[in-house]
Amino acid sequence: MADLLGQLESLAMGAREASASAADERALEELRVRFLGKKGELSAVLRGMGALPAGERPRVGEVANRVRDQVEALLAARKASLAGAALEAELSGPALDVTLPGRHLAPRGGRHPVTQVREAIVGVFQRLGYEVTDGPEIELDWYNFEALNIPADHPARDMQDTFYVDEATLGPGEQKGDVVLRTHTSPVQIRAMLRAGKPPIRVICPGRVYRSDYDMTHSPMFHQVEGLCVDEGITFADLKGTLAAFARAFFGPGTRTRFRPSYFPFVEPGAEVDVSCTICGGTGKKDGKRCGTCKETGWLEVLGAGMVHPRLLANVGYDPARHTGFAFGMGVERMAMLRFGIDDLRLFFENDLRFLEQF
Numbered sequence: 001m002a003d004l005l006g007q008l009e010s011l012a013m014g015a016r017e018a019s020a021s022a023a024d025e026r027a028l029e030e031l032r033v034r035f036l037g038k039k040g041e042l043s044a045v046l047r048g049m050g051a052l053p054a055g056e057r058p059r060v061g062e063v064a065n066r067v068r069d070q071v072e073a074l075l076a077a078r079k080a081s082l083a084g085a086a087l088e089a090e091l092s093g094p095a096l097d098v099t100l101p102g103r104h105l106a107p108r109g110g111r112h113p114v115t116q117v118r119e120a121i122v123g124v125f126q127r128l129g130y131e132v133t134d135g136p137e138i139e140l141d142w143y144n145f146e147a148l149n150i151p152a153d154h155p156a157r158d159m160q161d162t163f164y165v166d167e168a169t170l171g172p173g174e175q176k177g178d179v180v181l182r183t184h185t186s187p188v189q190i191r192a193m194l195r196a197g198k199p200p201i202r203v204i205c206p207g208r209v210y211r212s213d214y215d216m217t218h219s220p221m222f223h224q225v226e227g228l229c230v231d232e233g234i235t236f237a238d239l240k241g242t243l244a245a246f247a248r249a250f251f252g253p254g255t256r257t258r259f260r261p262s263y264f265p266f267v268e269p270g271a272e273v274d275v276s277c278t279i280c281g282g283t284g285k286k287d288g289k290r291c292g293t294c295k296e297t298g299w300l301e302v303l304g305a306g307m308v309h310p311r312l313l314a315n316v317g318y319d320p321a322r323h324t325g326f327a328f329g330m331g332v333e334r335m336a337m338l339r340f341g342i343d344d345l346r347l348f349f350e351n352d353l354r355f356l357e358q359f
């Protein structure tokens with residue numbers, strides 16, 4: 001019996017030393033197996049009990065139970081102290097650097113410069129009380145030309161090299177020449193007036209338009225914004241005030257406007273509107289040299305405008321004797337070129353990120 005008790009005592013001592021020097025949880029688990037496992041040291045001692053006289057067994061069993069409890073307590077205590085030390089080390093170690101920049105998931109996208117400028121233009125008119133509206137890009141000849149006082153044989157049609165919709169794609173009852181990709185946003189004037197039924201009407205209509213053109217300042221697809229205001233007593237002074245306010249809001253508070261007589265079949269009188277050059281401030285000179293942007297004139301042409309032709313009002317069933325209105329139309333790409341100082345319109349449509357990332 002003394003032999004077995006001695007073995008138990010040295011087992012307990014061995015466990016104490018081993019657990020004190022165990023470095024981590026895995027080492028502790030190995031110790032548990034070594035001392036308390038089925039094939040471990042305690043089991044080996046207990047197997048020796050079979051050889052003892054029955055009277056001595058309870059005493060050895062009692063000591064063996066106490067030793068198991070001790071070893072379990074030792075391992076648990078060591079585990080707790082290891083965890084405490086790890087936490088301590090983390091807390092007293094180098095602090096987490098919260099100023100380290102995070103990782104970007106992907107490059108951030110942005111709005112296309114043409115979209116930005118379209119929204120800026122539309123935004124100014126919305127603040128003036130205009131409502132946004134639109135019309136189809138595949139348009140009937142009647143809205144695009146006829147109702148706008150541009151009859152089939154009118155020379156003004158030559159100014160707009162039109163894409164006609166192929167015969168094969170026409171609907172029932174439509175003939176060659178009846179359906180076009182709209183060449184301007186002006187047909188939305190007609191649609192908006194018909195939709196409203198009667199004045200007052202104040203709408204701003206952004207959208208895509210198409211012409212058979214391609215060079216530094218023309219692309220077969222581009223964007224326009226059309227404006228229309230019809231009510232009782234609307235005069236040319238309202239048109240001037242509105243566009244002058246727009247020019248100041250869009251190009252800057254010091255911007256001046258100039259109206260030159262011009263001809264568009266759907267307005268009378270019609271005008272081309274210039275703003276003081278955004279590059280040289282209207283002086284025509286930049287750093288003592290000729291300003292290339294306005295070609296030294298100090299003015300930039302930005303849009304067409306005029307008083308709605310009485311024939312348009314009649315075409316949509318309005319009474320031209322009672323109602324008057326003004327309309328204007330501008331090219332979004334042109335405004336973007338002036339705002340950002342870009343000289344080739346085609347850049348907008350090449351989708352080159354080195355260009356697009358600059359906005």
Ligand code: DAH
Pocket residue numbers: 183184185186226227264266267270303304305306327328329330
């Ligand atoms: N639709 C014309 C064009 O594309 C621009 C224009 C001129 C629109 C005068 C208007 C206007 O509303 O009054 O060239």
